[in-house]
Every structure is written in structure tokens, then in C-alpha cells.
Amino acid sequence: xxxxxxxxxxxxxxxxxxxKTFFTLxxxxxxxxxxxxxxxxxxxxxxxxxxxxxxxxxxxxxISKLQGPTAAHWLGTDNYGRDILSRILYGARISIWTGLxxxxxxxxxxxxLGAIAAFYGGKIGDFIMRCMDVLLAFPSLILAMAIAAxxxxxxTSAMIAVGIVGIPEFARLMYGQTITLxxxxxxxxxxxxxxxxxxxxxxxxxxxxxxxxxxxxxLSMGFAILVASSLSFLGLGIQPPTPExxxxxxxxxxxxxxxxWWLVTFPGLAIATSILGFNLLGDGLRxxxxxxxxxxx
Amino acid sequence: xxxxxxxxxxxxxxxxxxxxxxxQVGAVKSVDGISFxxxxxxxxxxxxxxxxxxxxxxxxxxxxxxxTEGEVLFDxxxxxxxxxxxxxxxxxxMQMIFQDPYASLNPRWTVQQVLEEPLITHGNLTKTExxxxxxxxxxxxxxxxxxxxRYPHEFSGGQRQRIGIARxxxxxPKFIVCDEPVSALDVSIQAQVLNLMKDLQQKFSLTYLFIxxxxxxxxxxxxxxxxxxxGKLVELSPTKSIFAEPLHPYTKALMSAVPIPDPEIKREQxxxxxxxxxxxxxxxxxxxxxxxxxxxxxxxxxxxxxxxVSGGRKVACHLYEQNHTKxxxxxxx
Numbered sequence: 001x002x003x004x005x006x007x008x009x010x011x012x013x014x015x016x017x018x019x020k021t022f023f024t025l026x027x028x029x030x031x032x033x034x035x036x037x038x039x040x041x042x043x044x045x046x047x048x049x050x051x052x053x054x055x056x057x058x059x060x061x062x063i064s065k066l067q068g069p070t071a072a073h074w075l076g077t078d079n080y081g082r083d084i085l086s087r088i089l090y091g092a093r094i095s096i097w098t099g100l101x102x103x104x105x106x107x108x109x110x111x112x113l114g115a116i117a118a119f120y121g122g123k124i125g126d127f128i129m130r131c132m133d134v135l136l137a138f139p140s141l142i143l144a145m146a147i148a149a150x151x152x153x154x155x156t157s158a159m160i161a162v163g164i165v166g167i168p169e170f171a172r173l174m175y176g177q178t179i180t181l182x183x184x185x186x187x188x189x190x191x192x193x194x195x196x197x198x199x200x201x202x203x204x205x206x207x208x209x210x211x212x213x214x215x216x217x218x219l220s221m222g223f224a225i226l227v228a229s230s231l232s233f234l235g236l237g238i239q240p241p242t243p244e245x246x247x248x249x250x251x252x253x254x255x256x257x258x259x260x261w262w263l264v265t266f267p268g269l270a271i272a273t274s275i276l277g278f279n280l281l282g283d284g285l286r287x288x289x290x291x292x293x294x295x296x297x
Numbered sequence: 298x299x300x301x302x303x304x305x306x307x308x309x310x311x312x313x314x315x316x317x318x319x320x321q322v323g324a325v326k327s328v329d330g331i332s333f334x335x336x337x338x339x340x341x342x343x344x345x346x347x348x349x350x351x352x353x354x355x356x357x358x359x360x361x362x363x364x365t366e367g368e369v370l371f372d373x374x375x376x377x378x379x380x381x382x383x384x385x386x387x388x389x390x391m392q393m394i395f396q397d398p399y400a401s402l403n404p405r406w407t408v409q410q411v412l413e414e415p416l417i418t419h420g421n422l423t424k425t426e427x428x429x430x431x432x433x434x435x436x437x438x439x440x441x442x443x444x445x446x447r448y449p450h451e452f453s454g455g456q457r458q459r460i461g462i463a464r465x466x467x468x469x470p471k472f473i474v475c476d477e478p479v480s481a482l483d484v485s486i487q488a489q490v491l492n493l494m495k496d497l498q499q500k501f502s503l504t505y506l507f508i509x510x511x512x513x514x515x516x517x518x519x520x521x522x523x524x525x526x527x528g529k530l531v532e533l534s535p536t537k538s539i540f541a542e543p544l545h546p547y548t549k550a551l552m553s554a555v556p557i558p559d560p561e562i563k564r565e566q567x568x569x570x571x572x573x574x575x576x577x578x579x580x581x582x583x584x585x586x587x588x589x590x591x592x593x594x595x596x597x598x599x600x601x602x603x604x605x606v607s608g609g610r611k612v613a614c615h616l617y618e619q620n621h622t623k624x625x626x627x628x629x630x
Contacts, residue, residue: 123319126319184400185395185396185397185400185401186400186401186402186403188356188361188393188395188401189393189395189401189461189464190414191361192359192361192388192391192392192393193388193392193414193415193418193419193464193468194384194385194386194388194389194418194419195414195418196385204403207405208403208404208405289405290404290405291404291405291448291450292404292448292450
């Protein structure tokens with residue numbers, strides 16, 4: 001976006017320009033592109049898993065169990081002789097989905113709670129934040145276990161449990177952001193103009209608070225996947241033999257000592273790359289959404 | 298000239314709470330009962346040290362902060378008691394220009410969006426009318442309308458303050474609170490912005506409440522000047538007389554601190570000892586008696602009355618109350 005271009009194209013083309021710059025800026029942000037690449041790859045794998053997986057993810061073959069990478073099983077087999085590649089491909093469906101939904105729940109409940117608590121303050125604010133403190137007081141895994149256990153085992157309850165555990169952190173973060181932003185003069189200016197509170201929250205405070213929250217959301221994706229897999233390891237989340245990355249790692253743990261590294265390495269890489277993808281995309285989005293961080297050339 | 302704004306005993310206390318149940322243990326008396334009037338079309342300057350309640354006064358007048366007590370009559374309407382909905386509509390009459398041009402504009406909004414906000418909130422203008430008005434406003438404050446699609450960080454401090462002024466003018470208000478509008482700017486740019494504000498005042502017959510700690514700026518722009526100390530007005534006089542002959546001891550000390558650009562002229566400087574007392578526990582009697590070079594016994598116990606001395610000059614000091622009563626007694630005989 002050159003300076004000359006801006007001055008020649010005033011108000012009339014502004015909206016068109018804004019959309020265009022969002023994508024061009026996104027395309028120019030190399031790290032964000034790498035992140036997007038990983039996410040797209042994993043989403044594709046998840047979608048077409050039934051067509052590209054060489055074996056059934058649950059088919060056991062005790063004769064060829066615990067085999068290293070071979071031509072028949074590219075990434076080896078696990079202790080039941082199941083094909084690890086196929087399990088990773090199918091596992092993408094569940095792991096990424098759990099992460100997205102879990103973080104989505106935390107975000108959608110935590111952020112408004114924090115914003116309301118900070119903006120209106122007083123007794124309501126105290127009440128909300130003390131409730132968040134209560135949630136934070138429990139170790140997250142114990143809390144997730146309690147919630148998942150009370151909801152009954154299954155994918156849905158695992159996602160809800162993961163979501164609820166993440167709420168207080170989002171609320172805290174948004175609370176802090178809102179406290180600083182609501183004292184800013186541009187918020188006072190809007191008040192002086194007579195803008196409604198909800199409009200101020202949505203148009204002034206939320207967009208300016210988004211940066212750190214977006215980064216936190218992408219970071220919690222990894223945490224959500226891990227908690228979900230811990231839940232399934234404890235028998236409270238996804239039930240075996242359904243393939244899930246975290247569960248694959250926990251099952252494969254004991255074989256590291258005996259030299260069967262592929263049981264944990266490949267699902268581990270899957271988790272690492274997908275989380276890396278979300279982190280990079282989150283960082284990139286934060287930069288692109290902030291006009292101050294855009295390069296002026 | 299008629300009175301536009303009449304402030305009666307305005308009070309803004311910030312409660313200090315303690316413990317889990319938020320029990321109130323005290324209050325910071327930021328603005329502690331001030332009364333003044335502003336005539337239509339004039340500029341009333343408010344000066345004072347930092348923390349004396351200048352900005353709080355401005356914000357309480359516009360109800361950006363809810364006043365604790367008191368009346369703010371704007372054309373006869375008590376702003377302090379307006380219901381929320383009516384207040385929102387009434388805000389078109391009064392606007393504010395802020396101190397920090399870096400913090401007063403949303404960094405994620407283009408200038409266009411900043412200037413549209415008041416128009417969309419209040420007017421039922423069409424899209425093209427809004428755009429026209431934005432162009433008009435930008436030209437009015439000396440910016441090029443082509444810059445409307447830029448973001449605040451692409452402007453200099455002075456330009457940003459112009460955007461802030463344009464936003465305040467968008468709704469054609471009668472009254473504008475200017476909260477230290479030039480203190481964040483370079484001296485060379487201060488003059489430009491002040492001149493712009495003066496021009497706009499004439500053009501639209503605006504009334505300003507001009508808050509500042511810079512006496513020379515206040516001298517330049519104000520018709521009358523009010524001096525605040527610890528949440529109270531201590532003196533309010535026409536600019537000429539307050540600079541020529543300050544009445545209140547605090548004003549005297551303040552004026553003696555203004556440098557004179559002539560090394561030959563020597564002037565006695567009144568240096569006040571001690572610090573400003575805490576607004577949480579202001580001294581009894583006259584708030585200034587702890588630092589006043591001419592304090593008397595009565596000052597420690599009795600709060601001086603806010604009364605007119607002569608020729609539109611108001612002061613709150615026992616020195617002048619005594620004179621006053623003596624004169625009155627003299628005239629009785």
C-alpha cells in the first residue's frame with residue numbers, strides 16, 4: 001500500500017481496499033502462510049482420511065505388531081499391529097476438532113465474561129472474577145476430569161470439559177485488557193459522543209484487546225488437544241480404539257524404552273506441526289489486524 | 298452575553314474501599330464543591346497543579362464521570378440529573394478535546410471512521426452526507442480530506458490533535474471542554490493548534506472550558522481564569538486582572554513562577570514550602586493554610602467563603618472576607 005496510492009484513492013474505494021489489503025498482507029506474511037499451510041494440510045488429511053489411509057485405523061494384526069516403518073506400513077505399527085499412518089490420518093479428525101471446539105467454548109464464554117466484569121466492574125465484576133478464581137484454583141486436569149466424568153465419557157463431554165477449563169484464562173486476559181482500554185481517552189471520547197456501552201465494547205475495546213487473546217487462543221489449541229488426550233487416556237474422553245493423537249502417544253509411551261520410537265514420534269510430530277500451524281497463523285493474524293504493525297511500503 | 302453553563306456546588310468524590318466486602322473507608326475529594334458560570338462564547342481557563350481536580354471537573358461536567366453531587370445547568374437543563382437516554386441525545390451540545398492525541402484516537406480506526414462515529418451515532422444522515430461532512434470537517438481543521446483513509450499512527454501529534462478537534466466539532470456543539478489540548482505538543486505546534494481553536498471559536502461561537510497547567514497558554518486563550526487548589530476554586534477573575542494583580546496567596550505564588558523573558562527585570566518569587574496535601578484527607582478550614590505564607594488562625598478552622606470581591610472577581614480567602622466585612626461595617630455607620 002503505497003502512500004501515493006492512498007492519497008489518490010480517497011473514501012469511495014475504501015471498503016474494497018480494506019478487504020484487498022487484508023488478503024495481500026496475509027499473503028505477504030511468510031510465517032502466517034506457513035502456519036496456514038500446516039492447518040490446510042491437516043484439515044485436508046482429516047477430510048480425505050477414508051480415501052487415502054492405506055489401512056483401517058482400528059484393524060488389528062498381531063502378526064505384524066510393533067514393526068518399524070516398512071513399505072507396507074510407512075510409519076510402522078503399534079502394539080496391536082494397527083497401521084500408525086492410518087491412525088494419524090483418522091486421528092486428525094478428532095484431535096483438531098477437539099482443539100477447535102474446546103478453545104472455541106473457552107473463547108466464546110471467557111472473553112465476554114472478562115469484558116463485562118471489567119467494563120461494568122462493581123459487584124457483578126467481582127462476582128464473575130471470583131467465580132473464575134474458583135475455577136482456576138483447581139488443577140486443570142482434575143477439573144477437566146471432574147467435568148468429563150459428570151457428563152459421561154465421550155468426545156462431546158471431553159470437548160466441553162476442555163472448553164470449561166480454559167474459560168478463566170480467557171476471562172482473566174480479557175479482564176486485564178478491558179481494564180486498561182476502558183480508561184483510554186478514545187473510549188472516553190466515545191462516551192462523550194454518546195455511544196452505547198455495548199457498541200463501545202464491540203467496536204473499541206474488543207478489536208484492541210484481540211491481539212493477546214488471539215495468541216492465547218492459538219497457544220491453548222495445543223493445551224486443549226493434550227488435555228483431551230489425557231482424558232481419553234484416563235478413559236473419560238474418546239473411547240479406544242478410536243484413533244486420537246494424544247491417546248496414541250500415551251499408549252506408545254512404554255515402548256520408547258524398548259526402542260519402538262515410532263509409536264510416539266509420529267503422533268507427536270502430528271500434534272507439533274498442527275499446533276505450530278495454529279500458533280504461526282495466530283501471530284500472523286495479530287500482525288495483519290493491527291494497522292500499526294503493517295509495513296507502510 | 299447570556300450564561301450558558303452554571304455550575305453549583307459540583308462535587309466528585311472517588312470512594313476508597315477496603316476488604317472483601319468493599320467497605321468504604323474514605324473518599325478522594327477530587328472536586329470538592331465548586332461553583333462557577335460560563336458565559337456564551339467565552340473561554341474560561343482552569344489552572345492548577347496536577348492532581349488538583351481540573352480534569353475531573355471537566356469530565357464531571359460532561360458526565361463522563363458521574364458527579365457525586367451538585368448541579369450543572371446547561372441552558373437551564375440540569376445535566377447532572379438527566380436520565381441516560383436524554384443525556385445521550387443532549388451530548389450533541391457538548392464535546393471534549395483530550396490531552397493525549399496518541400490515546401484519544403482508536404489506533405485501529407481510520408480518520409474516516411473516527412469522524413463518522415459521532416455522525417452515525419446521532420444523525421440520520423445518508424452515507425454520502427456523512428462522507429461530505431467528514432470532508433468538510435477535515436478541511437475545517439486544516440487537514441487534507443485525502444488523508445481520511447489513513448490511520449492515526451501515520452499522523453504527527455499536531456495533526457492528530459486536529460483530528461480530535463474535528464471529532465469534537467462534528468456534532469456542532471455549543472460547549473467544548475478542552476482538557477490540556479496542547480500540553481502534549483511541541484511549542485511551535487501549540488501555537489498553531491491554539492490559533493485554530495480561537496478561529497473555530499469565532500466561526501461557530503463556541504464556548505470553551507480550557508483546562509491547563511500552562512499559565513502562558515491560558516493567558517493567551519482565556520477571557521477569564523479560574524485557579525484550582527485541592528479540589529476547590531480559590532480564585533476566578535478576568536484574565537487581565539488575575540495576571541496583573543492576583544488576589545489569593547496561592548494565585549500570587551503561581552503567577553510569580555511565570556518566567557519573564559527579560560533578564561533585566563527582577564521579580565520576587567514566592568516559593569511555597571511543602572507539598573500539596575492528600576485529597577484523601579484535605580486540611581480543615583482553608584485547604585491552602587498549610588502552605589500559605591500569610592495564614593491566620595481563622596484559616597485553620599473556618600472554610601473561607603466563595604465570594605465576589607470586586608468587578609467580577611471571586612476569591613475564597615479570609616484576607617478578603619475581613620476586608621469585605623470591614624467595608625460593610627463602615628458603610629453601615
